[in-house]
Amino acid sequence: MKKTFLTRRNAFLLSGGVSWGGYALIIVLLLIAVRLIVPNVYFHIFAPVFRSADALASTSHSFFGFFNSSAELTKANERLLQENAALANENEALIQKEASLEALLGTSESNRIITPAVLAGVIARPPESPYDTLIVDKGTHSGVVVGQEAFGPGNVPLGVVTTALADFSRITLFSAPGMSAIGSVGSKNIPLTVMGGGGGVLNASLTRPSDVAVGDLVFLPGPGALPAGKVVRIDGDPTSPSMTLRIQPRVNLFTLYFVTIRDAGESLKGTLMTATTTKP
Amino acid sequence: MSNVVLIISAFVSVIFFPWLLTAGLAIVLAFIEPVAVIALGLFADTLYYSVHAGGLPLFTFGGLILGGIGLLVRNQLRASTM
Known part of the structure; x- marks a missing residue:
């Protein structure tokens, strides 16, 4: 049986x-x-x-x-050279503008507010750290405190210090899900709320019609408004009253080796949404 | 012994290799050592999860679901006719 x-x-x-x-x-x-x-x-x-x-x-x-196509690399090199030339021109124009403004307003070196910054090495970043956070090798012993802002190369705003241990800190990137900050877009500085989309992506919603185009810069708070990303795509039905901007960060989060951390003051705290758990 | 090698490989891949490889190893491991998959999910979130990021601990949930499926399948297979 x-x-x-x-x-x-x-x-x-x-x-x-x-x-x-x-x-x-x-x-x-x-x-x-x-x-x-x-x-x-x-x-x-x-x-x-x-x-x-x-x-x-x-x-x-x-x-x-090593296995990449050499033709593609040549194209990329040419494109980067062109971008570099354009940026050099833009930089020259800004230097001129700054000089003329200083002459007009009488700004001197002594009047400038210099905030001390902490240079920190990145230990873990996306995708090793898959939650859009950075772990850096500086903590409270080096003067890092919760609520300070982290900046990438070229003073690009990256995120906010959310955990500060004695020797290490965790930075939650603006691209983290649930993170949101008020910024602006384009040369007309149209205000918008930048939302973290995860995976290094930023999103923002705007009502139509808005004078925003692909390639416009998105600014986030720092000392003043600093370019944090570029609009790479605009989604949404043309008949819909709103559109979604897909924003690519100005720096590649996957190749970040160092960041600077400094106090961005009330300009940052005022723009982080109250619903965000990362508000300092 | 091969189970031990697979478990160690999965844990090493969490740190050193892309998550897709870890996911593949976790699927294989789910049918051999389901508890190890749960441990693997917890390990990944121990390394990387930040409560401030506002998201759910996805790896832990993934490990629990996969481990649960593995346990269920194993129990069904062991309910054998003799």
């Missing part, structure tokens, strides 16, 4: 003791405890691991880059 057995073996146990999965779970639970109880020690342990992962990612990127 056939007999049906319903074996319900405990997944945590082997015949001789705890299963390998059970051991893994115990170790991970211990790690969670370390992270929650002594987060600074936790980051001291994992910083070398993150750095090794970063080095490996850079090496593999270089290796695969």
Whole structure:
């Protein structure tokens, strides 16, 4: 006679003791405890691991880059040269403008407010840190406090310090889901609320008709308004009263090695939405 | 022994390799060591999750779902006719 057995073996146990999965779970639970109880020690342990992962990612990127088409690289090089020339011209124009304004308003070096900045090395970034956060190697010992703003190369606003440990800090990027800040777009400085879309993407909604085009710069608060991204696509039905701007950050978040952290003052705090958990 | 190698590979891939590879290993692991998949999800969120980012701990949820499916399938397969 056939007999049906319903074996319900405990997944945590082997015949001789705890299963390998059970051991893994115990170790991970211990790690969670370390992270929650002594987060600074936790980051001291994992910083070398993150750095090794970063080095490996850079090496593999270089290796695969070797196989890229030389024609594509030449095209990209030409495009970058053109952009560089355009930016140099724009820079010259701005220098001239600044000089004329200084002459007009009598601004001197002594009148300028210089906010001290902390230069921090990035330990983990997207995609290693998949939640649109950066982990940097400077903390409260170096003068970093929660609520300060982080800037990338070229003074590009990146995000806000949301956790400051003794030797490490976590920066939540403006592109993190749930993050929102009030900025402006285009040469006419049309106000808009920039929302984090995750994966390094920023979004914003505007009502039609708005004088915004692909390629317009999006500004976020810093000391003044600083370009944080560029409109790369405008989505939305032409009959709809609103449109969605897809904004690409000015810096590649996947290749950030250093950031500067400094107090952006009330200009930043005033523009972060109250619903955001990242409000300092 | 191969189970141990697979578990270690999955944990190493969380740190060093793209998440797609980790997801692939987690799917394989789900049918061999479902509890390890739950541990893997927790490990990924221990490394990277930030409560300030406002999102859900996706890796933990992913690990729980995949581990749950793995446990269910294993239990069904073990309910054998002898």
